[in-house]
Amino acid sequence: MFKIRKAIPSDTPVIFDLIKKLAVYEKLENDVVTSVEELHENIFIRNFAKVLMAEEDGKPVGFALYFYNFSTFVGKPGIYLEDLFVEPEHRGKGYGKALLVELARIAGAENCGRLEWSVLDWNTPAIEFYKSLGAKPMDEWTIFRLDQQAIANLSQ
Template identity: 45%
Template sequence: MPPRLLPHDAVLRAAQPGDEQGLLDSIRHLAAYEREPDAVENTVEMITDRFFGAAPKVFAHVVERQGRIVGIAVWFLTYSTWTGTHGIWLEDLFVEESERGRGYGKALIAALAHECRARGYSRLEWTVLDWNAPSIAFYRGLGAIPMEEWTTQRLTGEALAALASE
């Protein structure tokens, strides 16, 4: 995806080497917004490896303004056994509070929608916290629909280790 100019002299582009600290800073700000400020274990070195290493498995688009990353969309591929096509899972979308209302969040999601269409992917999906009313309203405004019959399940920590050892 070529860089795209946005309002207020911002640029939307694919993440590139050198963006690691900006990505990590945005991830930390998102964790604080989601009331989990101490949950981030990620590091610049991990981001370098996962996003830009020999076999990247995670990707990002960023909004850069005045030499700083002010918005991120972190994503990876999914696969639908029913359609036989990939999709994009939006893991994290974050725009700094001072930069909100300028269309950056919508531009980031639109960039992922463009990736889906250009690559023949069948869907773009993500989760949102139940209490995050502003984000829910934003997503509904884009035309996103809740998957109310589906509930995300997760294994972590001791439960993951116990199952893995069986």
């Protein structure tokens, strides 16, 4: 039996584990510098993000971590999907799509103007999956990032 539910604080260690597995899949395992405690603080205490858990027979098999942003052009909030991950052995069962469908329901209920996310250029299976759902790549945009050191340098 499959279900999607909102994460609760006791899910934090599982969320952390799934984040590490996602990082391995994306070949970014050295970029994971957070901790269970920091995730708990920022997701469940400070409410910077929300998480949906995907479960099969009561066992977590995936997650979607998202937060709200705002479009000045649309004049509405949007949802930014930071991470979507389903354990490799559970892929192909529709769980990733189910997580996106639930996010679309949330976006609709919240009158959001957009549901957006990024995907690594090399991740062809994910790109094709997203296109099959009607998502369009925003090829004319380039993501810029300041990491913590660059933020510190700029803010001085």
